[in-house]
Amino acid sequence: MILSVSHVTQYRYGSPVRSLVQSLRLTPSVFAGQRVIDWAISVEGASRGASFRDGAGDLVESWSLRGPAEAVVVRVEGRVETTDLNGVLQGHRETVPPEVYLRATRPTLADAAIVVLARQVADQGGEPLALAHRLSAAISEAIAYRPGVTHAHTTAAEALAQGEGVCQDHAHALIAAARVLDLPARYVSGYLFSDAEGDAHEAAHAWAEIRLPGLGWVGFDPANRCCPDARYIRLASGFDAQDAAPIRGIARGMVPGAGGESLDVTVAIQSVQQ
Amino acid sequence: MADSIFNEMYDDGRVRPPYARLEDWVRAMPAALRAMKQAEAEALFRRIGITFAVYGEGGDPDRLIPFDMFPRVFTQGEWLRLERGIKQRARALNAFLLDVYGRGEIIRAGRVPARLVYGNEAYEKAVVGFRPPRGVYSHIVGIDLVCTGPGEFFVLEDNCRTPSGVSYMLENREIMMRMFPALFREMRIEPVDGYPELLRQTLASVAPARCEDEPTVVILTPGHFNSAYYEHSFLADLMGVELVEGADLFVENGLCYMRTTEGPRRVDVIYRRIDDAFLDPLCFRPDSMLGVAGLMDVYRSGGVTIASAPGAGVADDKAIYTYVPEMIRFYLGEEPVLRNVPTWQCAKPDDCAHVLANLGDLVVKEVHGSGGYGMLVGPKSTRAQIAAFAERLRAEPGKYIAQPTLALSACPTFVAEGVAPRHVDLRPYCLVGEQTLLVPGGLTRVALSEGSLVVNSSQGGGVKDTWVLAE
Incomplete structure (x- = not known):
């Protein structure tokens, strides 16, 4: 595309x-x-x-x-x-060790509710890729997409408690949950092309990447219940929204x-x- | 306990040769003269304005740190061995920093756990893959040492960020020379006053490759409200460089400039005395008013050198400390000259169990703590204090490390009753640039209350002049 x-x-x-x-x-x-x-x-x-x-x-x-x-x-x-790679960040050159992304920041700190959510998903077993997909789905379920109810400084814990938010909140919550399960995770900012008349807010988008054994970094977009494909353009990454700001x-x-x-x-x- | 403590002045009850002249000096000094000299020393310190707390320990910034006139003396032989050990350690710490921000060989080799380094708060993602000029991350390494017997030294901790206190080393000497010139005529004491110029040369030697002229070095201070501001301005004066605050600097066209009355002047090396978090609001804390917006981008693209390099703090963490002997073997292929204090990592269940069972004999410290706060000195604590500490330790074992209580050496010190031994430590300042340099001396801190092992100035510690005798 x-x-x-x-x-x-x-x-x-x-x-x-x-x-x-x-x-x-x-x-x-x-x-x-x-x-x-x-x-x-x-x-x-x-x-x-x-x-x-x-x-x-x-x-x-x-x-x-x-x-x-x-x-x-x-x-x-x-x-x-762009080419659809099912979210896999293939051939990306970077030198930051993945373990760095196990660190929690204020917006991605897991509270008790996020820990419970992550553990419940983990208890169902399965290999890491399936686990990551289920984790992303669980975040989509737990936080309904609704613009205007959260703000730039809303934390993952607050968004989960509220049950509503935007892509930034979805990404923060997924990162926090993945780190609970000892999976390095990070925030990605970029663009999303929507077939329908997309407004500016949707076009500037954010999602999460989770580091999986054997696959490397894989993108997950809980806001759209999918993995980044050919509609996505990746710009920058970081611990959280502020750290990954373009x-x-x-x-x-x-x-x-x-x-x-x-x-x-x-x-x-x-x-x-x- | 008193019998087992090594008094550096004596050997088997006899005065050791380096202290012989000082014994006469003390004997010939009547109490009245001593009191007068002590008052004179304090007046000198007050006049110079040197009142800040050492090592960012907090406390009243205007309180004078007690100066003890009885110098601590090292022989040339003792010093040479210390020097070898300190330089070895400074080189290994820098090799470690360059490695963990590069290929991470020591981690790949399984010698240091990945999480301890990469999961560390002090590990800066923003500088991964960057090679600073000459590969140096920590340009001033302050190594805290204690002595437990003749020639027996242990490293307590490393300070790779911005170790403070060097102005005390310089001022203590200045004041001793003014008050007791005869001692300096009669004894051959190695000078320390070359330090500021060596520091300037060290910093100039790490200017970015793009700097073609004589490098412009500045000292970046958080400002006059900082407890070590005196030291910042003192060093800037002696080095002949500008003392600047964040607002005096700006970035443009990929370079860093200082505002001067004659217009902008390019800056090549910044000796920063502010923490990483405050260096650049665009990269670190966005609310920082102390730093320079855009500085990190200029740094990363090779337009300016920052000393110590952002991220250097990952080498001086108390949990990383345990691995320094391993670093020396791994990078230098040498055996460590200076020993580490055996350390139990409470994060490890076995170590934690041992620590909990032996709290009464151990010193327990917070991994990220400093200044002697939040620590337990087992032998000096009550049963209730130990029990309360055990609770905290069980709650968050990863926050603590423990070490045996060492029988720290003591040096003769002036006290109300005359002269008595008091425990001491030592912080020398190793410079790393084109060369690795160490001036013969350092800052000796002394625990002024009898039997106390805590030398921190916030906990009633004082300072002494430190002499290295020439051959």
Whole structure:
């Protein structure tokens, strides 16, 4: 499948900012399931700085801007050819040892309820792949998809207790549950092409990867009850949503404490005929 | 117990040669003169402003740490062996760090458990695969040592991040030289005042490959409210480098700059005295106001050197400590010169059972603790204290390690009644860059209350000047 992506993120500041620094992980991962045809990142008015591929295999790019600026626009345009590998992250080059992803962070900390959920799934036995599928299904069951009820800082435990959430909550909960069973797990951010009229929120997507013996990292998307396929574009990974964020930035204001920041994101993903 | 303690001044009841001159010195010093000198020393410390707590131990930052005028003396022979052991350890710790952020050979070889390293909070995912200039992660290694008998040294812990206290080493010497110049004329004492310049050279030697001119080195401090701020500004002065805070630095075009009155100036090496978590809000704690946004990206792409390297802390964890002798054998193919204190890992059920059965004889510490807080000194504790500690240990065994109580050596120390032996430890500061260097000296901490084994300044410890005699 060839997917074309247009992703525009606009930050507007209540009062002009003096400077802005961003660290971006907005380039598709390099693995057997996806091949970049063309890809361009630009930040209006900013200059490109350090760039490198980190130990997790993500391409990191820094941008900085000297103000005064009232807005900044991050624009991503490109095309990617994707292949369905049933979620297996085949041929991905990375050096971070999997054991690193056994560490819990605040949003992925398992509480008693997550431990119970994970243990109940494990008690049914089976080999790790089947276990991971059942774990993902159990999270889908336990957390109904409902936008607007959770927020950026909602933890896996809170989302499970609430029984509702969005893809970020599903991913956090699955990561927490997998780690209970001693399976390394991580958060993945990327894009999802939906056949139907997908809104921007769905197009910018997140899911989890679980490390399985013999298979390596395998993606699971509890929000859509499937494994990532040719509709998915993988960008970056991390311990949790914050750690895997494709855009991280800090603006320093001209007037300390003045203004605020508003964010406008549009993501359009289309399937291109070959 | 007193009989079994090694007093470094004596050997079989006779004064050891390195202390001979000091014996005369003390005998010739009437109590009134001693009191006057002690007051003078304190006034000097106050005037210089050196009042911070050593090793980030907390407590009142403006409290003066007691200075004991009776120096601790090492012979050249004793020092050479210590030096060999300290440098060996600093090299092995750096080899370990480079390895665990690289191919992880020591883990593949099954010599250190993967989880202990990769599951460690101090293991930084952000620097995996990065090779810092000259392959050095820890540029200043502070190694805490204790002595239990003639030539018998044990390493208590390693400090690979930003060991503090070196300003005490320099100031203690400065003050002793001012107050007792005759001793320095008559005895051949190796100087320590070259340390700041050696530190500057060490840092300059790890400038990024892209730096073509004379490297610009800065010290990054959290600010004046930090308990070790005095040391940061003191070192910057002596090294002739700028002392900066996060707000003085910024990144642009893949490099790091410092704001100066003449415009931006490129910075090549940052000797940071702030923790990893606060270095860069884009990479670590987003709420950090102390760091520099985007610094880690510049670091990872080779635009600036950070010393110690982010992630260096994984080598000085108390659980990793047990494996340092193994690192020395694995990376250097040598036998350790300095011994580790035998350590029981309470995370292991067998070890934990042994520790619980012998709490009265052991020292139990938190794996991530420091400053002498949250520890149990078995022989000095009451039955109730031991029982309460056992509860905590059973609840979270993985949090603790235990060691035997060592018969720490004592050094003659001025006390109210005259001179009496008090327990001491030693922290030398090993520099690692193009070369591995050690100035002949270090910081001796002394437990001022009789019989106390806790030398931490937050727990009533003091400091002494440490002398190494030339041949």
